[in-house]
Amino acid sequence: xxxxxxxxxxINNERVEFICEPRDSLLSILRExxxxxxxxxxxxxxxxxxxxxIIDGVLVNSCLxxxxxxxxxxxxxxxxxxxxxxxxxxxxxxLEEAALQCGICTPGFIIATKNLLxxxxxxxxxxxxxxxxxxxxxxxxxxxxxxxxxxxAKISNNKGDE
Amino acid sequence: MQESNLVREKKKFQVIGTRPKxxxxxxxxxxxxxxxxxxxxxxxxxxxxxxxxxxHAKIISIDYQEALAIEGVKAVIxxxxxxxxxxxxxxxxxxxxxxxxxxxxxxxxxxxxxxGHPIAxxxxxxxxxxxxxxxxIIVKYEILSPVLDVREAMKxxxxxxxxxxxxxxxxxxxxxxxxxxxxxxxxxxxxxxxxAESDIIxxxxxYTSMVHQGYIEPQSVTALYNxxxxxxxxxxxxxxxxxxxxxxxxxxxxxxxxxxxxMEIGGGFGGKVSVxxxxxxxxxxxxxxxxxVKITMxxxxxxxxxxxxxGSYIKVKLGAKNNxxxxxxxxxxxxxxxxxxxxxxGGGAVSLFAPYKLDHLLIDAYDVVVNKPKSEPYRAPGTTNxxxxxxxxxxxxxxxxxxxxxxxxxxxxxxxxxxRIDGPTYGRxxxxxxxxxxxxxxxxxxxLRGKYQGRGIATGFWFNYAGKSSVYAxxxxxGTVNLIEGSTDIGGSRASMAMQLAETMELPYESIIPKVxxxxxxxxxxxxYGSRTTxxxxxxxxxxxxxxxxxxxxxxxxxxxxxxxxxxxxxGNFTSSDKEISFxxxxxxxxxxxxTASSSIHPKRASPGFGTHIVDVEVDPETYKVTxxxxxxxxxxxxxxxxxxxEGQIQGGVVQGIGWALNEEYIYDDTGNLVNHTLLxxxxxxxxxxxxxxxxxxxxxxxxxxxxxxxxxxxxIVPPAAAIANAINDAIGHRLNRLPxxxxxxxxxxxxxx
Ligand code: FES
Ligand code: FES
Numbered sequence: 001x002x003x004x005x006x007x008x009x010x011i012n013n014e015r016v017e018f019i020c021e022p023r024d025s026l027l028s029i030l031r032e033x034x035x036x037x038x039x040x041x042x043x044x045x046x047x048x049x050x051x052x053x054i055i056d057g058v059l060v061n062s063c064l065x066x067x068x069x070x071x072x073x074x075x076x077x078x079x080x081x082x083x084x085x086x087x088x089x090x091x092x093x094x095l096e097e098a099a100l101q102c103g104i105c106t107p108g109f110i111i112a113t114k115n116l117l118x119x120x121x122x123x124x125x126x127x128x129x130x131x132x133x134x135x136x137x138x139x140x141x142x143x144x145x146x147x148x149x150x151x152x153a154k155i156s157n158n159k160g161d162e
Numbered sequence: 163m164q165e166s167n168l169v170r171e172k173k174k175f176q177v178i179g180t181r182p183k184x185x186x187x188x189x190x191x192x193x194x195x196x197x198x199x200x201x202x203x204x205x206x207x208x209x210x211x212x213x214x215x216x217x218h219a220k221i222i223s224i225d226y227q228e229a230l231a232i233e234g235v236k237a238v239i240x241x242x243x244x245x246x247x248x249x250x251x252x253x254x255x256x257x258x259x260x261x262x263x264x265x266x267x268x269x270x271x272x273x274x275x276x277x278g279h280p281i282a283x284x285x286x287x288x289x290x291x292x293x294x295x296x297x298x299i300i301v302k303y304e305i306l307s308p309v310l311d312v313r314e315a316m317k318x319x320x321x322x323x324x325x326x327x328x329x330x331x332x333x334x335x336x337x338x339x340x341x342x343x344x345x346x347x348x349x350x351x352x353x354x355x356x357x358a359e360s361d362i363i364x365x366x367x368x369y370t371s372m373v374h375q376g377y378i379e380p381q382s383v384t385a386l387y388n389x390x391x392x393x394x395x396x397x398x399x400x401x402x403x404x405x406x407x408x409x410x411x412x413x414x415x416x417x418x419x420x421x422x423x424x425m426e427i428g429g430g431f432g433g434k435v436s437v438x439x440x441x442x443x444x445x446x447x448x449x450x451x452x453x454x455v456k457i458t459m460x461x462x463x464x465x466x467x468x469x470x471x472x473g474s475y476i477k478v479k480l481g482a483k484n485n486x487x488x489x490x491x492x493x494x495x496x497x498x499x500x501x502x503x504x505x506x507x508g509g510g511a512v513s514l515f516a517p518y519k520l521d522h523l524l525i526d527a528y529d530v531v532v533n534k535p536k537s538e539p540y541r542a543p544g545t546t547n548x549x550x551x552x553x554x555x556x557x558x559x560x561x562x563x564x565x566x567x568x569x570x571x572x573x574x575x576x577x578x579x580x581x582r583i584d585g586p587t588y589g590r591x592x593x594x595x596x597x598x599x600x601x602x603x604x605x606x607x608x609x610l611r612g613k614y615q616g617r618g619i620a621t622g623f624w625f626n627y628a629g630k631s632s633v634y635a636x637x638x639x640x641g642t643v644n645l646i647e648g649s650t651d652i653g654g655s656r657a658s659m660a661m662q663l664a665e666t667m668e669l670p671y672e673s674i675i676p677k678v679x680x681x682x683x684x685x686x687x688x689x690x691y692g693s694r695t696t697x698x699x700x701x702x703x704x705x706x707x708x709x710x711x712x713x714x715x716x717x718x719x720x721x722x723x724x725x726x727x728x729x730x731x732x733x734g735n736f737t738s739s740d741k742e743i744s745f746x747x748x749x750x751x752x753x754x755x756x757x758t759a760s761s762s763i764h765p766k767r768a769s770p771g772f773g774t775h776i777v778d779v780e781v782d783p784e785t786y787k788v789t790x791x792x793x794x795x796x797x798x799x800x801x802x803x804x805x806x807x808x809e810g811q812i813q814g815g816v817v818q819g820i821g822w823a824l825n826e827e828y829i830y831d832d833t834g835n836l837v838n839h840t841l842l843x844x845x846x847x848x849x850x851x852x853x854x855x856x857x858x859x860x861x862x863x864x865x866x867x868x869x870x871x872x873x874x875x876x877x878x879i880v881p882p883a884a885a886i887a888n889a890i891n892d893a894i895g896h897r898l899n900r901l902p903x904x905x906x907x908x909x910x911x912x913x914x915x916x
Contacts, residue, residue: 021290028289037200038193040428042378043461047841050378078193091191095183098806101653101814103190104197104379104428133850136841138376138429139653140810141817142849 009070011036012080020067027051027062030077038078038107042136049135052108052115053077059115061134078107081114090114090152097148101139109135113149122157125150167809167858177665178869181806184657185676190426197426198382198398199458206384207236209439209446209457210292212282212299213467214274217308217533217834218321221272221301224282229295234287237449238295239442241271241281245414252411255404255435255539255691261411263502267536268412268441274303275323275501276535277834278466280438285446285455308533308834312475312498315341315532323501323531343503344529348511348583351522356490360481364558365492367477368551370883370901371827372470372498375540376818376846379428381468382458385443389452393420393444398427400434400650401689402681408437413444423680427652431818432539433469435689465839469538470828472497472505474547478514480555486565486573490522491515495548497529500536505529506544509625512584513545513880514552516623517593517772518574523583533834539691541815542624542876546822546883550901553620553884558897567619567888568606571774572597586767592798592862593621593772599860605776605794614781615791616893621774622880626873627692628765631699632685633706635663637757638675641746643667643710645676648687649699653814653875654807655690661803662700662869666707668733669745685762693873696803697768697864704868706761713757718748769864771877773797775816779889786908788824788890794856795881800864800872812878813855819882821847827902 004019011034020029027044030036030053042050044063051062054076081088090113093099100106109132116123116131123131128149129142137145189195226238247262254264265271270279282299286292309315309323322339329336331345357363384396393415399405402422410417427434439457446455459468474497481489493514497505511527560567575593582588600606600619610617634646645663649655660674688694711731718736719726721743728738734745743751778792795812802808825845829837838844863870883901890908891897900907 023290031200032202035202036193037196037202040197040379041199041458042380042428043841045461045840045842047461048378082192087188087191091188094191095187098181098184098654098804098810100187100190101807101810102377102379102427102429103186103195104377104426106190107193110191129849129852133848136378136846136848138378138431138818138846139814141813141815141855142847142852143813143855144806144810146849146854 005068007068007071009073009075011075012077022066022068024067025063026065026067026070029067030062036077036079040104040107042104049108049112050105052111052135054111054115057118059112078111081110089155093148093152097144097151099140099144099148105135105137109137109145117153117156122153175665176668177661177671178801178803179805181804182657182671184654185660186651186656195426197379197428201384201396201425203384203454206454206456207285207287207450208289208292209283209285209443209455210289210296211280211442211457212296213463214270214277214279214281216274216303216305217277218306219274219303220306221270221274221281222304223302225300226282229284229298232291232295232298234291235284235295236287236453237285237446239283239445239449241266241269243445244269244412254408255401255689257504257539259504264408265412267502268438276533277836278463278535279501280467283442283446285450309341310533310830310834312473312496312530312532315530316496316528323533327531341531342528343499343531346508346511346527348523348525350583353490353492353522353524356522357481360489361484362559362562363479363481364555365479366555366899368899370474370547370550372473372534373822373826373828374465374470374844375431375433377429377431377433380459380461380464381434381439383439383443384454384456385440385447386454387444387448387452391419394423395420395440395444396423396425397440398425398434400427400430400652400691402648403686404435404689405437405440406681409440409444412441421680421682424650424678427650430652431541432543432691435691436469436538438468461841462839465844466836467535469536471540471543472499472537472547474498476547476551478551478555480559482559482563484563486563486570488518488520488574491520491525493525495527497544498532498534498537499529500534501531502536503529503531505537506539510544510548512582513623514548516582517576517621519576519580534828541818541879545622545624545880546819549620549622549880550883550887553881554887554897557618557888557891568597568600571621589769590862590865591770591772592860595860595862596772596774596796596798599858600774600776600796603794603858605792610778612780614783614893615778616889616891617776617778618885618887618889618892619774619776620881620884620888621772622877624693624771624876624880626768626770627694628698628768629688629692629694630762630764631687631702632760632762633699633702634684634760635706635710635758637710637749639750639753641749642673642675643669645674645703646679646684647676647699648684649678649695650690651678652690653811654804655695658696658803658807659699659703662703663707665869666704667711685760693771693875694768697867697871697873698763698765700803700869700871701765701867702761702763705763706759709759709761710757713759714745714748717752717757718743721748721751769800769872771798771873773877773881775881775885777885777889779886779893781890781893786905788886788903790820790853792853794858795878796858796860797874797877798862798872799859799874800867801861801870802859803869803871805859808859808874809857811875812857815875815878816855816882817847817852819879820852820886822901823883823886823903825902825904
């Protein structure tokens, strides 16, 4: 049997410690050990984006990250997005625009959108489509997802101007 | 919000037609909603499945002693652990399934019939141990040659998949071994004479590959076989009662012992009706001494071994007069059923020319087994293949006769009173309205810009299904209403049920609290398929609302000390001459004296759906990559309850259709090995491949339904393949007869590569 490893990390601004095997993916640790099941598994090989999380400001497919790699890192998952009193504006925009049907892809899209807007607060439609190309949605045809992202970018930018 | 895409006569509703947030929305954007794989029970163990590496082989022996001896392994099962079953055909969803075949598909008995066919299953205390144990199971095979092409499989000397299979041809059994499970013939009029009188006749062949529903959530099941024999199954399914029935059939256990608890579902599109893992998890739980067992498929398992829809070979001959009137159709359809009988070829045969008046047709359709996974329904099952063929030929006729493609369709379009080839007479359908709307739409009149750009149109059809639904409600002490239903919410149906109840009861949308519950907690309800939920469950909800209002009128009458006949209910208020009390105040007065009601419904029929799409494409002359420039889908939606979700259904269906048209296909090597079993190689459209998908919702209400609802979910996948093929022809003057229209296939078609 493999030697278990003890890992200390930060998830959604909370200090988190866990024990894992070197072969465990971050996705499996999040979902099975830490019960953070908001991060979804669609393919387990980097092709759907359902497992998106942000590590130190970088968008990753958590199924392709080994859990041992996150020692000392700062991880953001879907569970950490909403504020104390309200949803995150991206979450609100997805609801307003009906940008989800089954919703399984939604956490991944919302995390990918957050990362996009952190880097580029004013993306064009083509930039949005390109940035979200790593996330598969089989239900919506992406139309309403792209609209939700356009909306939220507009709203945040207007606020910024005030 | 766009409102302008809604073509509606007059607005007579308060809640219907608005776009409120869905009741389950917050849970779904925060990651709190629990899907199939998100359940974690105390002492839960994990199941893994051993699958066949061969497409066609006899199982000589299975030895799992070494696997069982591994520390942490709790149980191993094979098909021997399943009861032996008679050949009994049962209704599952909209189709019928032989339960012995269903059982053999879940765990192979004697033979494996496709790569990925399950053979044995292990439960262990963690996934890694379960995987290790799977590797230690020794299976001896006698490898047989596989049959991978539908027409090869129909040949006299083809290897036989199922020794006992006999063709049922138009009701008669033909007594010799075969891979042809069924031959259906549809016939009307006299095609010979009508072809002889035609001015133009076009005959073409069409080929399509298997494609997958592509839901993002792989199948996942957790089951507990309790010490008292009661079974609980947590699963994401399109229909909890349909899952319960199949489990009961396959394991020979009474329905009442099985409670199916539906988790949130991450997409289905027809692919989450049949069960795969559920009976396996139940038996593993039993053998492990009543520990809950969770099994989740990998993406490779999903693609290799859950239902794609059929690949097909279709030949169509269509005749027409110079004035565009269609004269006769002769067609031949052969669909791959996969390993066991049951392709949707029957639906394909009927839908082929369902949008058009035709008095002379002869259509032969064949259901054929091949060494590929058992096909399962996929959104308008069987119809996309068929309409790719018919709408391509119709376009060719339009071009040859120099008739505008919309005009040609208008000349031949079915309307109320016309009879479909399988018997039913059309009711209030909206095909003419759709075609007229397109003629007036800016997209149809816009100019194309580039040399390699083209425009195509195609019409789609789907039967739509009604089916059985049950709902229950109780009025709370604060005037809100709990709405309990059995219909899986796969894309916003909690919202559309709450809206229909709110409309009926003249209450605000927010005061309805919908909940989808397990099979122990609600009356029988069929699955969410066939575009039936908003229609049938919505209708049941309407009846429920009326009953609740009647009961509340009784309470109001008692309160005012008068007869119920004197009570008038309007806009949330009960009145009797000069006295008035609001719904909320009356509910408050009733504390501890609840009002409850239930309603079950089985409408006889549902209005079929029609949609016509226009697409503009550009073909790269060097790489043959096809880019979608603009897309507009027009559909008769009856009444749009929540227009955003109606648009969403259409947009999603269109994009699945675009994927099918341009990229998606099952690629097998000669040994029956699925080559593209990842989402990198099984290439579904991404946001970067697409423009916005415009929709025009045309409301021609179903006169039977209390709100005029028509099913919308299936139709939109049907037209894209034909519309895009027609657009490619418009762009480069070359007709394609093979899906997908990938750069490779376009290149080969243009260069006549064989
Ligand atoms: S699960 Fe990680 S990319 Fe699909
Ligand atoms: S909403 Fe179902 S996959 Fe995106």
